Amino acid sequence: MARLLDPNNEYFNAKVISRDDCTQIHQKGLDKVLGRESAILILDDTENVWPEHKGNLILMERYHFFKSSCCQFGYNCKSLSELKNDGTLASALKALKQVHRKFFDELGGDLAGRDVRQVLKVVRKEVLKGCKIVCSRVFPATRYQAADHHLWKMAEQLGATCMTELDPSVTHVVSTDVATEKSRWAVKESFWSIHCG
Structure with missing residues (x-):
């Protein structure tokens, strides 16, 4: 999916970590991520699998781009590819850009002291x-x-x-x-x- 969404490695590069990379069963965590938790954003459609990192999470709709995904989850509806509409990713991108702008452009002080979790709290309040x-x-x-x-x-x-x-x-x-x-x-x-x- 990352190759389809970002064929030139402009956004994701090698930074996508999936459930299969996690070290605990039925939970996801940042233990495989190289970087500070205060600078990491998570996009997921399930909140309870991130018990230790809810402050980093942007909760999004379940992504049903292909018809097979709708069928797999028992939805009797058209997929995003059939609708030729991808509002889910557009909404996620809008949120990511807003957090990015606040984190890098609007916060003063040292970059090392910034915390994306605090930025998310401010963005959510809007x-x-x-x-x-x-x-x-x-x-x-x-x-x-x-x-x-x-x-x-x-x-x-x-x-x-x-x-x-x-x-x-x-x-x-x-x-x-x-x-x-x-x-x-x-x-x-x-x-x-x-x-x-």
């Missing part, structure tokens, strides 16, 4: 910046329990402010039921109402 989210029937109702839920934590890592009650500052309502009071309020007030089933 994704939902300015969004104030209230969830309805997505997780337990109390703020303490809700704040411990992985979706709540993920939204905050992406820059959103999560709340349990409606107020005029709310920009999005996420609900498992479009008939909830909060969902109806979002529709009435012309706010984003996102239904997750």
Whole structure:
């Protein structure tokens, strides 16, 4: 795949490490990588195989370029090659360029003291910046329990402010039921109402 994506060795060269190169079963790690962890980015579609390096990870969609890949994973859909669309790689490239620019051009000080994990935190915070989210029937109702839920934590890592009650500052309502009071309020007030089933 690296040869197809980068035939002139402009981007990857010999720097692609796969699951087969890892030393632990069912886990991936950076133990085979020559370089500082603070300067390494990981692109993967599975977060839990990187238990020690989640701070280095850019999580991306599973890459189904060929029809055979869709079939292998049981998806009854057209592959990216059939759609003649490669938004997955375009999105990944956009994120990589943004991190690269911040890491090399925008940070001051010594290059050796820079940490790509800190840059990723800043970039992630931009994704939902300015969004104030209230969830309805997505997780337990109390703020303490809700704040411990992985979706709540993920939204905050992406820059959103999560709340349990409606107020005029709310920009999005996420609900498992479009008939909830909060969902109806979002529709009435012309706010984003996102239904997750």
